[in-house]
Amino acid sequence: MHMSHPPRVRVAVAGASGYAGGEVLRLLLAHPHVEIGALTAGSNAGELLGSLQPHLVPLADRVLDETSVATLAGHDVVVLALPHGQSGPLAAQLGDLDDSVVVIDCGADFRLADAQVWERFYGSDHAGTWPYGLPELPGQRDLLAGARRVAVPGCYPTISTLTIAPAVAAGLVTPDIVVVAASGTSGAGKAAKPHLLGSEVMGSMTAYGVGGVHRHTPEITQNLGGLTDAQVKVSFTPLLAPMPRGILATVTAPLAGPLTAAEAHDVYAKAYADEPFIHLLAPGQWPQTGSVVGSNAVHLQVTVDEAAGRLVAVGAVDNLAKGTAGAAVQCLNLALGYDETTGLSTVGVAP
Numbered sequence: 383m384h385m386s387h388p389p390r391v392r393v394a395v396a397g398a399s400g401y402a403g404g405e406v407l408r409l410l411l412a413h414p415h416v417e418i419g420a421l422t423a424g425s426n427a428g429e430l431l432g433s434l435q436p437h438l439v440p441l442a443d444r445v446l447d448e449t450s451v452a453t454l455a456g457h458d459v460v461v462l463a464l465p466h467g468q469s470g471p472l473a474a475q476l477g478d479l480d481d482s483v484v485v486i487d488c489g490a491d492f493r494l495a496d497a498q499v500w501e502r503f504y505g506s507d508h509a510g511t512w513p514y515g516l517p518e519l520p521g522q523r524d525l526l527a528g529a530r531r532v533a534v535p536g537c538y539p540t541i542s543t544l545t546i547a548p549a550v551a552a553g554l555v556t557p558d559i560v561v562v563a564a565s566g567t568s569g570a571g572k573a574a575k576p577h578l579l580g581s582e583v584m585g586s587m588t589a590y591g592v593g594g595v596h597r598h599t600p601e602i603t604q605n606l607g608g609l610t611d612a613q614v615k616v617s618f619t620p621l622l623a624p625m626p627r628g629i630l631a632t633v634t635a636p637l638a639g640p641l642t643a644a645e646a647h648d649v650y651a652k653a654y655a656d657e658p659f660i661h662l663l664a665p666g667q668w669p670q671t672g673s674v675v676g677s678n679a680v681h682l683q684v685t686v687d688e689a690a691g692r693l694v695a696v697g698a699v700d701n702l703a704k705g706t707a708g709a710a711v712q713c714l715n716l717a718l719g720y721d722e723t724t725g726l727s728t729v730g731v732a733p
């Protein structure tokens with residue numbers, strides 16, 4: 383489908399001083415149809431972007447505005463990269479201003495459909511539900527084409543969902559899913575946190591959010607629940623790994639019946655055959671975060687643990703790229719009718 387659009391769209395980024403906002407800008411600087419408009423922040427409003435994001439050289443002299451409807455008005459697209467709970471009220475005001483604006487929220491506010499589940503995991507009022515920005519889920523790409531509002535998935539839900547989705551959709555497993563996923567520290571954002579000081583993180587790994595309490599558990603469950611009539615259960619354990627970027631997720635589930643590793647690989651190959659960003663590795667190769675850093679690619683592998691009777695799948699993603707900002711740009715492309723891959727690469731930075 384071709385939709386009419388101006389040659390270059392003006393994009394504002396709220397939360398430009400943060401990790402997600404910075405990565406959105408890094409990608410948009412390479413996007414041929416985008417002109418970068420207002421850049422806003424919270425406590426850093428008034429500062430030069432170059433003092434906070436020195437890698438974004440072409441934008442070094444831009445001054446950060448305060449985050450308000452007034453500063454975000456007058457753009458074709460507004461990307462929100464703010465802490466949860468901030469985007470709900472702001473998006474409501476932006477909607478009042480102009481409903482034709484594309485608003486892409488990197489935060490969690492509009493991801494969950496069930497208000498009670500939202501309140502249980504986030505402890506605040508539910509803002510609403512927007513089209514979910516994971517085009518690789520069946521039927522989702524059509525909902526995102528031409529959308530005016532997009533909820534970008536969380537980084538763990540992106541990789542956890544993509545890693546096991548073909549097995550759930552094809553009924554290869556009973557959906558009693560166990561996810562153990564290690565994330566780089568940028569997943570926690572830039573705001574200082576005592577457990578994320580260099581001395582605490584370097585040379586050490588830890589589990590956190592253990593026992594079904596991490597707020598991404600219901601998001602993964604919601605995604606997988608859309609793929610099967612069976613009741614989906616998800617046990618999710620996040621780990622913090624001593625690296626700046628990347629998530630490596632190991633996802634396992636009981637086999638529903640006899641299955642070989644080659645058959646499982648074949649199901650994944652068929653499911654993702656047309657997906658530009660999903661790269662199923664050759665049998666015997668295993669995903670590594672180092673291969674996807676800086677790219678919008680997802681690397682996957684799947685096999686069968688015969689003795690345990692479980693399917694074992696492993697996925698790697700850059701939490702800031704396909705895990706957030708890359709997904710935001712992919713959805714911007716779909717919303718505006720550009721080729722979905724515009725401005726995005728599958729080539730990682732290695733070593």
Ligand SMILES: NC(=O)C1=CN([C@@H]2O[C@H](COP(=O)(O)OP(=O)(O)OC[C@H]3O[C@@H](n4cnc5c(N)ncnc54)[C@H](OP(=O)(O)O)[C@@H]3O)[C@@H](O)[C@H]2O)C=CC1
Pocket residue numbers: 396397398399400401402403422423424425426427449462463464465466468488489490535536537568569570571572573701702705706
């Ligand atoms: N990091 C990741 O891997 C992922 C992040 N996300 C989501 O993206 C969003 C941003 O995360 P991230 O970039 O990591 O976080 P950061 O802490 O790095 O950045 C937060 C940004 O929001 C701004 N901000 C904070 N409070 C306010 C406020 N009250 N009013 C206006 N602006 C404010 C900050 O400005 P200032 O510098 O002035 O404080 C900063 O620009 C979150 O919702 C997060 O869940 C989603 C997936 C993955």
Ligand SMILES: CC(=O)N[C@@H](CCC(=O)OP(=O)(O)O)C(=O)O
Pocket residue numbers: 488489490535536537538565566567568569570571620622
């Ligand atoms: C390492 C680390 O702390 N990661 C973050 C997840 C970041 C993310 O993607 O989540 P949202 O967009 O839903 O905030 C966490 O576990 O809270």
